[in-house]
Amino acid sequence: MSDVKSDIEIARAAKKKPIQEIGEKLSIPRDHLLPYGHDKAKVTADFIKSLEGRPDGNLILVTAVNPTPAGEGKTTTTVGLGDGLNAIGKKATICIREASLGPNFGVKGGAAGGGLAQIVPMEDMNLHFTGDIHAIGTAHNLLSAMIDNHIYYDNEQGIDSRRITWPRVMDMNDRSLRHIAISLGGVTNGFVREDRFDITVASEVMAILCLATDLADLQERLGNIIIGQRRDKTPVTVKDIKAEGAMAVLLKDAIQPNLVQTLENNPAFVHGGPFANIAHGCNSVIATKTALKLSDYVVTEAGFGADLGAEKFLNIKCRKAGLNPKAVVLVATVRALKMNGGVAKDDLGTENVQAVKDGCANLGRHIENLKKFDVPVVVAINHFIKDTDAELQAVVDFAKQTGAEDAIVAKHWAKGSEGVTELAQKVVEVCESSRSAYKPLYPDEMGLVEKIETIAREIYRADGIEADSKIITQLKDWEKQGYGNLPVCMAKTQYSFSTDASKRGAPTGFKIPIREVRLSAGAGFVVVVCGSVMTMPGLPRKPAAESIRLNEQGQIEGLF
Template identity: 55%
Template structure:
């Protein structure tokens, strides 16, 4: 059992032995011609120069129960599981998303794993890293600058400023920028119109970046982005404006995956970063496929609970190329299950078997949802120091009674090449080696409303779906413009199966409310906005940034 009081994640990361990235690359089979150094401990990998076979590695997808403020440790489990698989003799690579500055400065404080199961250099990955997010932000905002300039210079495309569907972005949580007016100050300052900002990870350019199969496909997808409509209500694309080449130029270096390492020395590709509650929640397809060229097993994750990131991995990412998982790990904690069972956050350290028994309904729905995709789930019970043996034993017995494989993992305290994840790794390796019958949840030729209804009823457990009047109008536009064959990306609160964040556990008797639909024609999916979910988050009352600093030697303080 490990107490999670001291040392901090940052302390552990600072004390860890980090190897030159050339050594990590050589051990992973990355030839020198494909390696582009970003200092001593980071590098980009150019897949076009990689001397490696076609993708063949098996994919292990790490997901989770519905998240809570108590924390589930999905990234920690991802890294610890990969380290444990490597320790068992498998050729393994990790594939993670890049952290967004907004949540780091807001709630999280860091997103590179924890304890002795982290990717390094932790502080650099959590902050500006290799500049990929800045490149995506620049490309997004360059597009909108070019659009507004086109309107100002005469508007040859007849763009209706009232019907723009694309916003500027910033990699920050900043509620004050959700709705703005631009172009004020007179005729020389542009054409006034209502605008707004999304967070960078919600940008369609981020989604395109993460679903592109290569540079040519990136350019093609960028050209297909619909950013607004004409006065005649016809869609206008980036290709109509003729700037897809410029946007590709801004992204041509960023599109190469970033190579780093875990504390144990397992190679990791950290690349791309869409959120799973407002976007599709998976790391870049290029990174996943590159990892599959280099390793026998690729351990990757999808954001938030299995109702969001995992569903989108299966129904969006795995439709673009063959990255269907051979196993799905569902991370759970005793703490979070007790919270879903009705215990307040400040009392989660107290033993409470009845609350645990009440909360497992949430886990049950997630593991059975995974089975609907034809993939075997394995429950990873991420151990915390306050868990009692009675609670852990009961949860293992419950999983066995449900017919679900499970293991307790102490990868926070005994990771980094230790034995904390050995039992979990053995179970996952056995599932990976067994055949499965992967399938998507729905067919693409279904009407959009039926795809949404299928997700809502089959995955969320909803009674049905209610479409607002604007959403119904958008459905008609989608059909008219020939976009109905795309998959659906649900934008929904991560805290509940419903679209009401306060309804924890496994709620029943609810309806999903779709307030709008946004066709993402470059990414190739339709976003369904539900409930009150925001595409530009706000900061909490006491942001994590309040505890961050640098010491006298320039070392970071307060990242976690």
């Protein structure tokens, strides 16, 4: 298979259209596109505001089984399905997140799809793109600087430097910054204290940008961020140190969604990039809502497996933004199910129908979980060339028996829209049948502890949670302060329903250990950190960065 082109080679050969022509497909006037070169542009806030009152199209969520080293192809399926819907005559738009540099240079790679189901320009999207993530990091770190500057000059708010909860960020995996000391070197450098770095996509500023409805809402949410406590343990907000205005100024362009195109020249919004195992893992509300006003069908994705990304999409994003998804497409591969069934990665090329059946326990649990939100589920089996008919049929039979509307083999990676028309037609049928009656898993008025326990039991299938009395007390205190109606954002490993990444399949007989809780008052949720999950990832032993370079023609190689 040496003649198979890499993703970046395919993307480089794309016949892109000028971004103004892509905008015309959505009836976006040229003067409301702010071009970044010839093939990407931001859509103006004025145009977005003019769409108010228009009816919404059908919203389709793409999610997946728990990720494995075998690969699932969630983003690839999102792009392929969008192309497939357009190919059968539907007006469809894709909405995905922007790629973080950390995973790009680490182990996960980019976030633009793969094969013949990609969004382009691939290199730009996976690197600096339109600078949104840089703007978010700058706004975040401006606040960090203003906090320490406030303490240095008289500390009028009486901030307790031991109780500052606002970290610094950078968009790179760097484990050495997880726990640091700052202001060393003498009196003129400020007051020595402990601090930490998170990766930028884990920043509350990122989550806020992705949940805000407009610039005014963005500034209000930024002002509501809690950065720490005073000595009497009362909270200190961004408004208290007057930083929200300057932060909003830095984000005035970043909040406008980015329009690009697929290899088949169909429109795609790529905007925002919150991590799904730390934050809520969905593209921006502004991009999704704009697409819904301009399209009959909008295909969006949520990060990682359905237990994280889909749960947060349905419990946080849809709840906060008033979205009503009409269908969920759950992506699985024979290879991933084999790994969930106990097969080693090196043995995935050998037919093993029993291992597929064993691994379907993971698929089945996700189907059952998604149906709890009263949204119909269609399984997309992302095809690999070594999949056998017997293995594929085992997945189809299992999915139908477990309550999926259907399970369809999709070959978009190799064939583009031609390989996904059956899936597209099924999704249209499900959307038009009005079988969706979306509802969140828990009500707003449920207590914070009960919300955490509900997710642990209903989604992870845990026996319960393990939390120190200080954590329970903190949650109760937040309820007294008026934050009890917020949803919870679970931060845990993406590789397992449990907090043990090695427990694949559908484990039972475990509890979810809660390490800490964080109040994201600006974003509007409570983060629950479980197990050993890190908010600043590290690079692997052999990072992807070692293989990324410029060739003799000045072209980028090694991105994937």
